[in-house]
Amino acid sequence: xxxxxxxxxxxxxxxxxxxxxxxxxCFRDAFRExxxxxxxxGIDADPENAPAAHLLDRCYRVPKCGDPTFVNRVLNIGIExxxxxxxxxxxxxxxxxxxxxxxxxxxxxxxxxxxxxTIKIACDKEExxxxxxxxxxxxxxxxxxxxxxxxxxxxxxxxxLKPRCGSASVGVTRINSLSAxxxxxxxxxxxxxxxxxQGAEHTINxxxxxxxxxxxxxxxRIETRGGEVSKGVTSKNGNIMKLATEIAERxxxxxxxxxxxxxxxxxxxxxxxxxxxxxxxxxxxxNRAGAKFPRWMLESVLERQSTATSKWEDGLLMxxxxxxxxxxxxxxx
Numbered sequence: 001x002x003x004x005x006x007x008x009x010x011x012x013x014x015x016x017x018x019x020x021x022x023x024x025x026c027f028r029d030a031f032r033e034x035x036x037x038x039x040x041x042g043i044d045a046d047p048e049n050a051p052a053a054h055l056l057d058r059c060y061r062v063p064k065c066g067d068p069t070f071v072n073r074v075l076n077i078g079i080e081x082x083x084x085x086x087x088x089x090x091x092x093x094x095x096x097x098x099x100x101x102x103x104x105x106x107x108x109x110x111x112x113x114x115x116x117x118t119i120k121i122a123c124d125k126e127e128x129x130x131x132x133x134x135x136x137x138x139x140x141x142x143x144x145x146x147x148x149x150x151x152x153x154x155x156x157x158x159x160x161l162k163p164r165c166g167s168a169s170v171g172v173t174r175i176n177s178l179s180a181x182x183x184x185x186x187x188x189x190x191x192x193x194x195x196x197x198q199g200a201e202h203t204i205n206x207x208x209x210x211x212x213x214x215x216x217x218x219x220x221r222i223e224t225r226g227g228e229v230s231k232g233v234t235s236k237n238g239n240i241m242k243l244a245t246e247i248a249e250r251x252x253x254x255x256x257x258x259x260x261x262x263x264x265x266x267x268x269x270x271x272x273x274x275x276x277x278x279x280x281x282x283x284x285x286x287n288r289a290g291a292k293f294p295r296w297m298l299e300s301v302l303e304r305q306s307t308a309t310s311k312w313e314d315g316l317l318m319x320x321x322x323x324x325x326x327x328x329x330x331x332x333x
Contacts, residue, residue: 115253
């Protein structure tokens with residue numbers, strides 16, 4: 001038995017905690033299931049106004065991830081707090097953590113992030129599209145605004161306009177005409193245009209361990225709000241699961257929690273539109289269904305035998321509702 005496996009208390013750092021209140025709950029459940037005392041700390045650029053920050057044992061203010069002092073600040077917090085695991089939660093910070101993962105590892109802190117190659121593919125929609133095509137995975141037609149404007153007769157409206165490196169559906173716009181596309185991209189060129197995919201939108205939460213996708217949980221997105229699923233239901237569709245597994249295992253150096261978005265028109269007609277190398281906003285549905293990603297991450301860090309499984313509950317419906325954190329003693333505006 002190793003020193004880590006004997007630990008009775010562990011500390012996990014959730015990075016850019018924001019509104020991830022349910023993810024906090026998933027990790028606390030994992031502590032209970034493993035029978036260890038657990039501390040959850042977090043970091044955020046604006047912790048006072050981050051709801052989930054007030055559900056943690058402690059939360060630190062840090063500069064944004066693009067700041068040159070970000071890495072040293074997080075590293076120092078991790079060392080001082082005795083952190084064993086760092087979990088990134090937003091796209092902009094993934095490149096930073098992937099590039100410095102070994103630095104954290106040398107200090108005894110495991111960052112659950114994929115290798116830089118996978119982050120590059122996932123965080124740039126041009127790279128995602130190029131990689132999907134090169135590896136023979138089904139996807140929608142995609143181009144730059146200039147390509148669409150120059151060959152308008154070859155494109156059928158409506159189309160979807162997205163920031164090339166966007167996240168959480170921010171800036172995603174449905175375009176119904178050529179004039180609308182011209183107007184929206186006149187001063188913003190770093191976008192991509194996609195054909196509208198047919199069918200029902202699904203997200204597949206996948207967990208990759210030692211290069212193998214050990215679990216793939218699709219859910220149908222019934223309703224979304226602010227880029228996150230507000231109503232969804234797990235769906236044990238073998239074709240979706242097989243496709244997601246192949247994608248996850250083909251990605252170079254994928255690690256931990258990822259999610260893949262696709263549209264399912266028929267049983268065979270599936271088009272992948274995005275790959276995200278992090279926890280998806282709808283992950284709590286997969287966790288409740290039995291895909292205990294936080295537990296499996298902790299088992300890996302603690303060098304315990306993995307309980308990762310491909311068994312989970314089909315047809316589990318999630319209906320989200322608003323809750324709130326109340327903080328006393330805040331002065332008036």
